[in-house]
Every structure is written in C-alpha cells, then in structure tokens.
Amino acid sequence: MRVLVTYGSKMGGTAGLADMLAAELVAQGIPTDVSDADSVGSLADYDAVVVGGALYATRWHRAARRFVKRRTAELRTRKVFMFSSGPLDDSAATTEIPPTRQVQRLMERVGAREHKTFGGWLPADAKGMAGSMAKEHSGDWRDPDLVKEWADHLGRALQESTAA
Ligand SMILES: Cc1cc2nc3c(=O)[nH]c(=O)nc-3n(C[C@H](O)[C@H](O)[C@H](O)COP(=O)(O)O)c2cc1C
Numbered sequence: 581m582r583v584l585v586t587y588g589s590k591m592g593g594t595a596g597l598a599d600m601l602a603a604e605l606v607a608q609g610i611p612t613d614v615s616d617a618d619s620v621g622s623l624a625d626y627d628a629v630v631v632g633g634a635l636y637a638t639r640w641h642r643a644a645r646r647f648v649k650r651r652t653a654e655l656r657t658r659k660v661f662m663f664s665s666g667p668l669d670d671s672a673a674t675t676e677i678p679p680t681r682q683v684q685r686l687m688e689r690v691g692a693r694e695h696k697t698f699g700g701w702l703p704a705d706a707k708g709m710a711g712s713m714a715k716e717h718s719g720d721w722r723d724p725d726l727v728k729e730w731a732d733h734l735g736r737a738l739q740e741s742t743a744a
Contacts, residue, residue: 583612587632588644593701594634604731617647628659655690666700668717
C-alpha cells in the first residue's frame with residue numbers, strides 16, 4: 581500500500597500539516613509521498629490519497645479544489661481522505677469542525693471517507709488581505725498531537741481496509 585498526501589496551500593501552513601501527516605504515516609511503516617496539488621503526476625502507484633486544503637472564506641485553496649475536480653475518476657477508485665486548515669484559534673482542537681459546504685461537495689464527488697479540520701497558521705508579517713487579518717489573528721494553531729492522532733487513525737483504517 582502506498583499513500584499520497586497532497587495539498588493546496590498559499591502561505592505554507594497546510595503544506596506543513598501535509599508534511600507532518602506524511603511523516604506520521606511513514607513512522608507507522610506506510611510508504612507515503614507528499615506533493616503540492618498542482619504538481620501531482622500519475623496516481624497509478626497510490627491506493628489512498630489524502631487531500632488537504634487551506635480555507636479562505638470557507639473555500640479550499642484553488643489547487644486542492646482543482647485537483648479533486650480534475651482527478652475525480654481516478655480518485656473515485658481509491659481511498660480518499662480530506663483535511664482542511666484552518667481556524668486561527670483552538671476550536672479545531674476542542675471541537676470536531678465539519679467540512680464547509682464546498683468541501684462537503686468535493687467529498688461527495690469522489691466518495692471521500694473522512695474529513696478532519698486542523699487549526700491554521702497565519703504569520704504576523706503576512707501581506708495584503710492576510711496582513712489585515714494577522715493584526716488580530718496571527719499565530720500557529722496547528723496541533724502536532726492532533727495531527728498524530730488523526731494519522732494513527734488513518735493508518736489503522738488503511739491497514740484494516742487492506743487486510744479485509
Ligand atoms: C483572507 C483569509 C481568509 C480566511 N478564511 C478562513 C475561513 O473561512 N475559515 C478558516 O477556518 N480559516 C480561514 N482563514 C485562515 C487560514 O485558513 C489559515 O491561515 C491557514 O492556515 C492558511 O493556510 P496556508 O498557510 O496553507 O495558506 C483565512 C485566512 C485569511 C488570510
């Protein structure tokens with residue numbers, strides 16, 4: 581079994597979550613690759629794909645959306661899991677935040693099995709619209725323990741479905 585973790589990220593926070601997830605899966609003995617959603621090549625080697633998107637105004641970063649839309653047929657024949665990032669507070673660590681409407685639709689489109697929302701990251705020196713938001717909401721709300729917990733859960737789900 582081989583897993584691809586792919587992501588759409590503007591400022592790097594979601595890319596970091598994808599790296600953390602992949603490292604945890606590898607630590608469980610599951611061969612896993614990580615790639616920006618715009619750079620994914622063939623999916624032939626992968627039994628499962630984890631797609632992550634940064635949330636901007638409740639919508640996923642374009643690269644993640646586009647990946648799911650363009651690769652729908654291939655994704656429908658694989659195990660797909662999705663994650664979003666993320667709230668700039670501790671809400672993702674204290675509650676289970678459901679996918680936004682748009683992400684829910686993407687899940688339905690490819691028959692994704694599960695979704696997880698992780699906290700986000702907004703650097704204090706962000707520019708443009710992100711910069712105005714950073715005046716009040718900057719910080720790193722990505723929780724490595726929560727990522728590990730979900731990765732452990734994913735690893736078990738993948739190994740059980742392979743054994744079945
Ligand atoms: C303009 C703007 C809009 C945002 N909208 C949302 C949102 O709707 N929901 C949410 O949970 N987080 C929202 N965020 C927080 C981002 O999702 C968070 O900063 C995330 O970690 C960014 O990911 P990236 O670094 O991979 O681009 C927003 C951030 C900015 C700057």
